[in-house]
Amino acid sequence: EAQVTQNPRYLITVTGKKLTVTCSQNMNHEYMSWYRQDPGLGLRQIYYSMNVEVTDKGDVPEGYKVSRKEKRNFPLILESPSPNQTSLYFCASSLSGDRGLQTQYFGPGTRLLVL
Amino acid sequence: AQKITQTQPGMFVQEKEAVTLDCTYDTSDQSYGLFWYKQPSSGEMIFLIYQGSYDEQNATEGRYSLNFQKARKSANLVISASQLGDSAMYFCAMREAPKITGGGNKLTFGTGTQLKVEL
Numbered sequence: 001e002a003q004v005t006q007n008p009r010y011l012i013t014v015t016g017k018k019l020t021v022t023c024s025q026n027m028n029h030e031y032m033s034w035y036r037q038d039p040g041l042g043l044r045q046i047y048y049s050m051n052v053e054v055t056d057k058g059d060v061p062e063g064y065k066v067s068r069k070e071k072r073n074f075p076l077i078l079e080s081p082s083p084n085q086t087s088l089y090f091c092a093s094s095l096s097g098d099r100g101l102q103t104q105y106f107g108p109g110t111r112l113l114v115l
Numbered sequence: 116a117q118k119i120t121q122t123q124p125g126m127f128v129q130e131k132e133a134v135t136l137d138c139t140y141d142t143s144d145q146s147y148g149l150f151w152y153k154q155p156s157s158g159e160m161i162f163l164i165y166q167g168s169y170d171e172q173n174a175t176e177g178r179y180s181l182n183f184q185k186a187r188k189s190a191n192l193v194i195s196a197s198q199l200g201d202s203a204m205y206f207c208a209m210r211e212a213p214k215i216t217g218g219g220n221k222l223t224f225g226t227g228t229q230l231k232v233e234l
Contacts, residue, residue, distance in 0.1 A: 033222065042121075042206055043160075043224040058221055090160065104150075104222075106160035 002027050004107035006091050012113045013081055021076045021110050023091030029105075030096040032074040033058070034066065036087040037109075043090065049074055050096060081114045088112075117142040117211050121225035128197045128232055135182070136192040136228045138207035144168075148210040149190040151181065154227070155203040163205075166190060197232045204229050 004025045013019055025032065033048040035058075045058030049068040063085055065077040074093075078085060088111050094104040118141040128134040140149065151163040166174045166181045174181045182191040194201055207225040 035224075040124075040226060042119075042226040043208075045222055045224075048221060056221075059223065088158070092160070103162060109158050 002105065004091055004093050004105045006089075006107040006110050008110060009108060010111045012115065014115050015082055016080050019078050019081060019112075021078075021089060021091075021112070023074045023076065023093075023107060024072050025074075025093040025105065026072065027093065027105065028071065029093040030071070031104075032068065032091065032093045033104075034064070034074070034076045035090045035092065036060065036085075037090060038087050046076070046089075081112075083114045086112060086114045117144070117147075117209055117221075117223050119207050119209055119223050119225035121207055121228050123228045124226075125229040125231070128194075128230065130199060130232055130234055131196050133193060133195045134197055134230065136194070136205050136207075136230065138190045138192065138225060140188050140190060140207075140209050142188075142209065142211065144212040146212040149181070149183070150208040150210070150222075151179070151190075151192045152206045152208060152224075153201075153203045154206065160206075164192065194230075199232050199234070202230060202232045 007022045030051045034046040035043040037043045044060045046064050047066040049055045052071050088109050090109050091107040092104045120139045147168045149166045153161045164174050164176045164179045164181050166183045173183050178195045180193045204227045206227045208222050210222050
């Protein structure tokens with residue numbers, strides 16, 4: 001089954017404690033992306049990756065890191081989480097190009113609470 | 116920088132009626148893509164419809180159609196014959212053109228419109 005998986009689905013942590021949210025896809029997609037969703041702000045892109053070892057900043061990259069060492073995985077790293085990073089996070093993947101982005105597969109989301 | 120504006124935070128529509136969700140965009144790119152996604156209360160993001168900036172005809176997918184007015188920079192979603200299951204948050208999004216340097220392809224989303232379908 002084609003899917004994007006995220007782990008963990010729910011996380012409560014404290015300020016400053018490094019955490020990683022994993023994202024994995026089994027569709028051999030080149031393009032992967034992280035978004036955060038906040039009430040009244042919609043989805044905002046954090047980072048995206050066009051392929052292995054190719055990453056670029058989205059609209060709100062501050063406080064986040066990513067890596068793309070393998071095609072299937074695109075982890076999101078919060079080196080020192082702060083309460084303003086409390087949000088719902090989505091990972092997504094697709095083939096590259098405009099038509100590919102039409103069928104962008106989203107993961108189920110990760111709800112993060114930073115105390 | 117590109118921008119997507121959805122001016123309707125919430126809308127109500129009666130079952131079987133048609134509804135239009137507004138979306139305007141701002142970009143300096145000549146080539147771009149416009150998307151609509153549905154997010155039910157369960158949280159997943161569901162792709163609905165796509166319109167390329169060079170597509171001359173408005174996109175249609177079943178009960179969904181995209182009213183693309185390029186000169187006005189609008190890409191409104193029209194849902195015909197609304198159903199109770201259409202109650203959800205709807206997001207308009209735009210992809211910027213790929214850059215020669217290898218960047219681009221960034222997706223920008225609007226703030227969403229919460230649609231409620233009533234009996």
